[in-house]
Amino acid sequence: MKLEIRRIESARLTKFCNL
Amino acid sequence: MTAPQQLAGPVAALVASRDGVDCTLGRPDLGIYVAVPEPGVVFVETLQSGGSTAEAAARAGAVAGAPVDGADFLAGLTAVGLLDPVVADQRAAAGSGGGPKLRWIEGVSPQVARRLFGRAGWTVYAMAASFCAVALLVIDELRPTYEDGWFLGDPVISLLILTPIIVVLAGLHEAWHWLAGRAVGVPAAFRISHRGPFLVFETDLTQIVALPRRDRYGPFLAGTALDCTVLATALGLRLLDQQALLDLSPTLYRLLGAVVLLQVTGIVFQAAVFLRGDGYAVLANALRCHNLYRASWLTLRARLLRVSEADRAELAAISAHDRKVASWFCACYLVGMLGVAWFMLTFVVPYLISMTGWLWANLASGSPSSAVFWESLAVAVFVLLTVVGPPLLGWRERRLRRRGVLM
Numbered sequence: 391m392k393l394e395i396r397r398i399e400s401a402r403l404t405k406f407c408n409l
Numbered sequence: 410m411t412a413p414q415q416l417a418g419p420v421a422a423l424v425a426s427r428d429g430v431d432c433t434l435g436r437p438d439l440g441i442y443v444a445v446p447e448p449g450v451v452f453v454e455t456l457q458s459g460g461s462t463a464e465a466a467a468r469a470g471a472v473a474g475a476p477v478d479g480a481d482f483l484a485g486l487t488a489v490g491l492l493d494p495v496v497a498d499q500r501a502a503a504g505s506g507g508g509p510k511l512r513w514i515e516g517v518s519p520q521v522a523r524r525l526f527g528r529a530g531w532t533v534y535a536m537a538a539s540f541c542a543v544a545l546l547v548i549d550e551l552r553p554t555y556e557d558g559w560f561l562g563d564p565v566i567s568l569l570i571l572t573p574i575i576v577v578l579a580g581l582h583e584a585w586h587w588l589a590g591r592a593v594g595v596p597a598a599f600r601i602s603h604r605g606p607f608l609v610f611e612t613d614l615t616q617i618v619a620l621p622r623r624d625r626y627g628p629f630l631a632g633t634a635l636d637c638t639v640l641a642t643a644l645g646l647r648l649l650d651q652q653a654l655l656d657l658s659p660t661l662y663r664l665l666g667a668v669v670l671l672q673v674t675g676i677v678f679q680a681a682v683f684l685r686g687d688g689y690a691v692l693a694n695a696l697r698c699h700n701l702y703r704a705s706w707l708t709l710r711a712r713l714l715r716v717s718e719a720d721r722a723e724l725a726a727i728s729a730h731d732r733k734v735a736s737w738f739c740a741c742y743l744v745g746m747l748g749v750a751w752f753m754l755t756f757v758v759p760y761l762i763s764m765t766g767w768l769w770a771n772l773a774s775g776s777p778s779s780a781v782f783w784e785s786l787a788v789a790v791f792v793l794l795t796v797v798g799p800p801l802l803g804w805r806e807r808r809l810r811r812r813g814v815l816m
Contacts, residue, residue, distance in 0.1 A: 391475045393449045395485040396728045398433065398442040398699045399816045401617050401625070403632060404602065404609040404686045405582040406678045407575050 416483075419492040420457055425450045428621040431697070434491060435619055440598075440814070441490050442618045444699045444728070448473040452482060490813050522592040525585075526627055534634035537641035544644045545673070550651055551644055553670035560663035565784050571667060572791055578639065578671060579610040582632040586612040586687075589631035593617070593624060602806065603799035604684040605749045606757070615816075622694055629690045633679055640672040683745030696734050700727050703816070704735035705742050712739070764792060 424435050432450045435442035448469035455465035466479030486492050524530065544551050561567045587597045595616045602611040612632075617625050643665045649655035650662055657665070682689045685702050693701045707724040710716050716724075724732065768789045775782035809815035 391470075391473055392478055393446055393452070393469070393473075393482045393485070394728070395449070395482070395489060396444040396699050396726070396731075397489055397816060398435075398444055398618050399693075399702055400440065400613055400615040401629070401690055402602070402685065403583070403586045403612045403614060403629060403690060404604060405579040405632060405636075406604070406607050406609050406675055406686075407579040 416456075416492055418495045420453065422495050423453055423457070423491060424619055425453055426619040431622070433618055434486070435616070436491055436493075437616050437619075438495065439490060439493060440613070440615050442615065443486075443489055443491065446473070448477055449482060452477065452479065517588060517591055519591055519594060522588045526589050526592045526631065531627075531634070534637060538634075538637040540641045541637055541644060544641075544648065548648070551647060551669070553666065553673050557663070557666040557670040560667040561660070565788055567667070568788055568791070569784060570664075571671070574668065575671060578636075578668075578675070581639070582635055582675075583610050583612045585631040585635035586614060586628055589628035590614045590617065593620060593628060595620070595628065601798070601802065603802045604686065605746065606753055606799050607678075607684075608795050608798045608802075609686075622697065625694050626691065629687055629694065632687055633676060636672050636676055636679075640669060640676070643668045643672070681745060683742040684749075698731050698734055700731055700816070701734055701738060703727065704731045705739040708732065708735045709739040709743055761792065761796065764788075768792070 419436075422436055422438060424437055426433050426435075427447070427450060430447070432445050432447050433442055434445055434449065434453060451472045452465045452469040455468045456462070460468070462479050462483065466477045466482075469477040469479070469482075483492070558567065558571065561570070583599060587599070590597045590612075595614055598613040600611050600613065602609050614628055617628060646655065646657065647662060647665050647669070650657045678684065679687045682692050689702070698704075704724065704727045707716070707720055707727075710720065711724065727735075768785050771781055771785035772789065775785065777783075806815055
């Protein structure tokens, strides 16, 4: 059987700094 | 057949973790993580303990209950970059896509960081959030209005003073993510990024995916916990002044009003899950997704536009669960982005046009010896950064994503 490999997105945490 | 010699280093650098049926393999030095079925983890652990590829496939097959294609699995790991050579002093060691480490936080021990995020810490944050919610709902005078931003009467001086305050508040928010990561042993990388047309500070805690999902909520929510604490302090001081229990100077009272406006808008933006902020991280974790944002973008493009073969293949490589969630999340994404476009056209573009006209008049007619000239120049630089920053950063991040180093 084929073992599936799924890419995991980065954990990117933000704070908006647009005035 | 044994694993090729050149794979010994990369295989040893792989970190495997199990969270119920969810298993991950990752390279902390590269910031690359993948979800695999449990036999995949057994396969890698067998190689790491010195077993051959055939032994690894046999043990994985015993767990899977069917013969496992070991060569195909190794090829798959190679394709996503997990078996790239180990390079000493890897720049991207903290997260993906690089980003500097901040030494002063690296100096905070995990034990000290844990004190901020124990039962007592979260009790304080929950009380602050509750106080903010009740105060803003019940007391009309505490609610922010957009005029609160111009707390000095002169919009330019207000803008000049608010800019460093925004940077400090954003830095504190990110520092709290960082410290919460430190408390659970996850290092972070810091970078300046964008969300749609907005400039953001960003903390990358990618290594957190090796932790069980329930342990990820604390670091994800830590930034907003700090925001609520700052907001509660500003609201509390303004309330004490209103009740004549404290006598703040009028300027300080109005400055606190500007801080309230900044923090309330900041917290509301976090709830905009389609912008992939902290709220998105919490939602995607609760929905047990691995790559929801990319799946949603590809799903939306497939529905609205023609997609390339490469995009189709990329979407097919994402799990059925993520694609199922993306089938409705992509609608949230579309509505949200249309809302952002409306917001930009209604508020930001008119603001930029009037600001540019005003700045141009000041810079063209002002003398370099006048304060107005330099104030205008400083504001012009800041406005320019917020306008050209997001598209430039977007271009850079697309290149990084194509190289597979920033997901």
